[in-house]
Amino acid sequence: MRVAVxxxxxxxQVNGxxxxxxKVVDHLRRTGHQALIIAPGPGPADYEGVPVVRVRSVGMPGYRSFPIGLPDASVERALADFDPDVVHLASPIALGAVGLRxxxxxxxPTVAIYQTDIAGFARHYKIRADLLTSAWVGRLHRRVDxxxxxxxxxxxxxxxxxxxNLHLWRRGVSLDLFGPGxxxxxxxxxxxxxGETVVGYVGRLAPEKQVRRLAEVARLPGVKVVxxxxxxxxxxxQRMIPDAVFTGMLGGEELAxxxxxxxxxxxxxESETFCQTVQEAQASGVPVVAVAAGGPLDLVDHGRTGMLYDPRAAGALTQVVATLVDDLDLRQTMAARALTEVAQRTWTTVVxxxxxVHYPAVLRRPRASSAAA
Incomplete structure (x- = not known):
């Protein structure tokens, strides 16, 4: 099968x-399928032997290092030349709209992956476009297959x-990388x-992640925030939480x-459509506290595989963290239960x-019996 992403x-850019x-392209390549990536530039023109077509972009307001793809005729040319069986639209907003058109x-045929709460994203960057962005997202997804x-x-x-034509498609976790060992x-x-209890966050340090809430956790006695x-x-x-440890970006075994x-x-x-880092923490044998909103509601069974807190309740995060800091047995029990559940969520199964299932459901021409050109 030929898949254009x-x-x-x-x-x-490193993000969800x-x-x-x-992960999708890695698995396609390993299983004999052909892939093409179309992405906003600048960046490498090749990924593990898979060509990456770079298109014009502009920096996002308030986050200039994050490129937003612009309308570019090279998108249609690349798709026409590659002649894919299916077009995979990853979190379509700007460049995805160009690819869809x-x-x-x-x-x-098109399969779209909804992965970013763009309205929530805009709110955190003080871009007053909630209704406009929601209407745009709805229009895009009503037009895909x-x-x-x-x-x-x-x-x-x-x-x-x-x-x-909505379908649940969750994310896998790299169990060969993340683990208690x-x-x-x-x-x-x-x-x-x-000997403090280490309470940590892993992810991008951007407004929509609301990492500033860890400032209240840092004030708990016997806690070190990382x-x-x-x-x-x-x-x-760093100014807000001066006693915290900031490691910078990590990857691979260092991250694990x-x-x-x-x-x-x-x-x-609060704006996570899934929250992959929750799964990675669970796979690492670490108990999880997450906001009771969005994706974490599907990943954390409150009181059994982790704890959820109400972001609207003053002091709720601090209270939940304090409870777990004081109860090692509870932390270990919840971590063990979560580890058992996450062990079934491999990337191989997900891709x-x-x-x-999902690609064949939209194909408009006979699918080859093998992953052929």
Missing amino acids: VTESFLP VTNTVR AARRLGL RTLVPSRTSYAQLEAMGVE RRSEELHHAWAPE VVGDGPDRAAL TAFATLDLFVHPG DQLVD
Whole structure:
């Protein structure tokens, strides 16, 4: 099968959209399928042997290092030349709209992955366009052949916009990378030399992630806050939480070690359609505290595999974290239950669903019996 992936974000940008695209393309390549990536530039023109077509872009207001794809005739030319069986639209907003229009003109079937709450994103960047962005997202997804959503919350959100042919498609986790065995007592001591409980966040340091909420956690006695990641909010967060450890962006085994060395993982952002870092913390054997909104509602069974808190209740985050800091047995019990559940969520299983179920459902021409050109 030939799959053209039109994505709103790709390397060198590192985020949930980029990582999901990489996992999809990695699996397609390993299983004999052919792929093409179309992404906003600048960036590498090749990914593990898969060509990457770069299109014109402009920096996002308030986050200039994040490129937004612009209308570009090269998108339709690339699709026409590659002649894919299906066009995979990864979190379509700007470049995805260009890819959708080109695919429709060429008579190519489309599968869209809903991955970014763009209205919530705009609010956090003080862009007053909630209604406009919601209308745009709804229009895009009503025009694709099939939309895949990562959570029940996202399903309800798009259903309310009149989007049909919605299907749940969650995310996998790299169980070969993340695991409790990665924990480093040496690193834990470096972070918390007085034996504090290490409470950490992993992800982009951007307004929509609401990492600033960790400032209240940092005031708890016996707690050391560790922040793993980078982004436009880093300098402000370092001023706000001066006693926290900021590691910068980590990847690969360094990231897996950091995850497993946490005593408690906290994700405070309310605009997550899924929240991959919750799964990665669970796979690392680390108990999770997450906001009771969006994707985490599907990933955390409150009181059994983690804890959820009400973001509208003053002091709720601090109260939940304090409870777990004081109860090692509860942390270990919830972490063990979550680890058992997340062990079933491999990327191989998840991407196989694309190839075996969702792509074939929209094909308009006979599918080859093997992954042929």
